[in-house]
């Protein structure tokens with residue numbers, strides 16, 4: 176392996192990915208495993224998480240499946256304990272678990288606001304603090320938060336004000352933690368995906384084309400595996416001088 180490719184290696188590292196039972200989280204777990212990391216997969220649905228972990232294990236990747244709800248601080252603490260026990264101390268945290276509720280402001284119940292903020296923002300906060308405490312003690316680590324281009328633009332068909340607000344907050348929380356933890360050797364960055372085809376985002380459906388595909392410079396949506404190399408870059412020494420950054424991966428959607 177050449178020196179530059181060695182910087183992307185995660186051999187000997189432990190990565191934890193929240194929301195890894197499907198979609199972008201599952202694809203990023205796969206990429207981190209291919210880069211050499213042991214990978215803990217976290218989600219609420221235990222069967223799907225086990226299934227995703229089994230798929231990694233069958234490829235020779237060291238892995239464990241953890242059932243946890245990122246909105247619950249007790250479950251988050253237990254998650255960190257379980258991963259540390261089964262795989263070792265955590266070097267890489269990917270805060271990916273997220274939900275969205277479509278609808279205009281006046282049609283959005285307060286319960287939806289709270290649920291979205293609890294998952295997308297409190298989840299990042301709780302997991303970052305639980306894992307960050309361990310990383311501070313060990314003197315290093317890399318945290319990657321999954322934000323969104325929706326933190327920067329408003330795209331019409333789904334509205335979803337709580338989602339947009341939560342993702343903007345995630346971008347700024349990324350910067351706050353990056354500034355605070357840089358002296359401890361911890362880097363904190365965010366990925367801001369555009370439209371990717373997942374269960375949350377069925378952008379292959381015809382009604383989504385005018386809003387989600389045609390406005391992108393590349394005139395297509397992303398596939399989950401296209402996010403994998405970016406998370407490996409931010410997780411690894413390849414990005415050793417990057418912290419507090421938000422990396423946009425959107426096929427040129429936000430160019431216009």
Ligand code: NDP
Pocket residue numbers: 193194195196197198199200217218219220221223243244245246271272273274294298321322323324367368369370371372373374375376
């Ligand atoms: P999916 O709905 O396909 O997957 C979401 C994952 O998060 C599932 O594994 C789900 O499992 C898990 N999850 C949801 N709530 C919780 C919770 N409270 N605790 C633990 N795990 C949870 O979504 P995507 O893969 O599309 O999205 C992943 C992330 O990427 C989200 O943060 C999303 O906002 C962001 N994003 C997605 C884009 C897209 O176009 N797809 C664009 C920009 C950002 P379970 O329900 O079993 O817990």
